[in-house]
Amino acid sequence: MSEKLNGQESPPKKKKTTRVEVDVTRRDVLTLAGIAAGSAVASVALTSGPLSPFAGLQREQLTAGEESAGHGATGKHHWGMVIDLDRCIGCEYCLRACSATNDVATDKPWNIVVPEETSTGVPFYFSRPCMHCQVAPCVEVCPVQATYVREDGVVIMDYDRCIGCRYCEVACPYDARKFNWETNTEHNPYIPTWGIAEIPRRPRGVAEKCTFCVHRIDQGLANGLVPGVNPEATPACVNICPVGARTFGDLKDPNSKVTQMISKNPTIVLREELGTRPSVYYIPPKEGL
C-alpha cells in the first residue's frame, strides 16, 4: 500500500515548477499507516472488547434495577437481611449480641442503633450493620484486596493481608468500617451475658466490620443447617432480636423468608443512588419516611 501511495505522489516531484509534494518518505507513510492501524485496533478494543470501560458498567450496574436482589454473588446463595424499621424498638440487643459474638470493642460497634424520625415527625429506630454491598466501594478501593465480596455475596476481611491504610473506611458510604487504632485489651462487658466470643480479636492496625457472622454461615452449611432458619447458622443479631425486626436468608432462594418479605413489602436500600447494591433491605415505617 505504501508503494502505491509513493507511486502516486512521485509524479508531481518530476515537474520541478510546482513542488507540491517534496518530503513524504516511505518511512512517513509507514508510520502513518502504523498509527492508523493502531487507532483502528484501539477503537475496536475500546468500544466492543472486554477492555471497554463500559463493559463492566453494563454487567455490574445496569442490571441492578432489573433483579430484585441484583446478584453480585456468583455462587448458589446470596445472603441478605431484611430490617423492619416499624418493628425495631431500639433495645440495642443486636448491638450487644454482635459485640459479644464477634468480640468487638464497645466504643466501635459493628452494629449501630439510633433514634430516628420520619419527615412527618414520626419517631422510629434505625439500626445498621454492614450493607454487604455487591458493588462495594470498600472492596474497590482496597489496594491489596484485603476485603472482597465472596461468592455468596458476603463482604469479608482478610486480616492477614490488610495494611491498615484506612481507604476502605474513608470510602464506605455507610460508616460501617472501624479501624483497630490500638490492641484491644479491654474487658468485654457483653460477655457472657449476650453471648460468647466466637472469633478472635483482630490485631492492631487492621480494619474490621460486620461479617454477617460468616463463621456461623460456613459452619452451619457444612453441618447441613440453613442460615436464616437454624439459629446456629444465623447471625447473632437476628437471633437475639426480641421483636423479630431482623430477618436473614438467601436472596437467591425464592422460598426463603427474606425473598418472601421483599416481595410482599415495600423495601428500600440505603443510598441507592450510589449503585452499591446493598444486601440489606429495609422495610420503611408504615407512615412513610
Place this chain on the structure above:
Amino acid sequence: MAVSTIDNKIEKKPIQMKPGLIAWFLLIGLLLLIGLISAFRVFSQGLVLTNMSDTVPWGLWITIDLSSIALGAGAFTLSAIVYLMGLKRFQPIIRLAIYVGFIGYTAALLTLVMDIGRPDRFWHPWVYWNVHSVLWEITWCITIYLTIMIFEVLPVITELKFFDRWPWTRTAAHKLHSIAPLLALLGLLISLLHQSSLGATYGIVKARAIWFKPSMPIMFILSAIAVGPALTMTVAFLSEWITGKRRIPHDILFTIAQYSGFALLVYGYLRFWDTMATTYYGRTPSVMQALSLLRETTPYNFSFWVLEIILGVLVPAILFLMPRFRRRPVLLVIGTGLAVMGIIVNRWNTTVSGLTVPLSYSPGVLYQAPTGSYFPNLTEWGIALGVIGYVLFMLTIGMLFLPLFPKEEKH
C-alpha cells in the same frame, strides 16, 4: 575546566566545619531525633497515639505525603521540558530537579510507612494486586518512579571522589546516563499517572459529595506541575546564596519562574471554574450543606480563599510574572514559599474537609453521623518535624557533597 576545579574545591571545603554549619547540623539532628522518637513510639504503641479517629481516619501525615509528592513534581516536569520538548537550555538544572524530586518522594514514602496500620506489610501492594484500586496504582507508580529516579541519581553519586577506587561503577553509571532520555520519558508517563490519581483517590469516593468530582485529578496534577519546578528554582537560588557560587545560570531560573507563574494562572483559572460549577451554578444540596457546615465548624473559608487562592496562587503568580518583580530572586523565593504553602493547605483542606462532613445514609431525617473534628497532636507534629529534618539533611548533604550542578556552563 576552570569551573570544574572550583567544583572540586567545593567538595573539599565543607570538611572544615564552620560554626554555622555545625549549628545547622545540630538543628537537623534535633529534628531527626524528634522524628525518630515519635516514630519509635508510633511503631511500638500504634496509631492510637495520633488524633486520627474512625470519623477522620486520614490527617496530617497524608497531607505531608500528598504535598511532598506534589512538590517533587519538578523532576518530571523539567525532565519533560528537556528530554521531550528538547529544550536543552534547561539541562543544567536537571540533576538538581531530580534530586529534589527524589527527596520529595522518599519523604512521602517515609511518612506513608508511619501512616499505615501495619508497616510490616508495606510490601503487600506489590504482591497482592487489586487493579481496581487507585491506591494500588499509586503504590506501583511511586515504586517504579522512585526506581527510575534512583537510576537517574546514581550516575551523580558515582562521580564522587569516593568511587575512584571502583572505575566500573563509573562505566556502569555512564551506560545508565546514556539512557537518561528513555528513563525520563518513562518517568514522565508514570508520574503524570500517579500525580493525577492522587487526586482521584478523593475524586472517586462517591460517598462524599464534596470530593466526588472529576476535576480532582486535574487539580492535583496541575498544581503539582506548577509549583514543583518553582521549588527546584528556589533550591537553586538558596544554594547559591549559601555557598556564594552561581552555578545555574539565572536566566534559566527566571524562565522557570515565569513558566510556574503561567501554570499557576492556568491552575487558578480552572480552580475558579471548578468552584463556580460546583457551588454557584450547579449546586447540589449535599455539596452546599457540606460547605456551610465547613464554614461553621472549620476555618475552611479563610484557608480556601486567603491561603489557597490569594496567597497560594495569585500572589506567587504576580511575583513570577510581573516584569518589575520577576527578575528579583528574593521575591521569587518568597513567591515559591507562598505557593508551597498553598499546595500544603490545599492538600490539607482536601483531606480534612471531606472527612469532617459526616456521611448521611440514614433513611430518616433526625440522625446524623458525627461531624468529624481533627487537629494533629504532638506525636503527629513530631513525625512532621522528623520529615522536615530528613528533607533538610538530604538537601544539605546533596549540596555539600554531590555534583548536582553543571561543571561547565554553556552560556
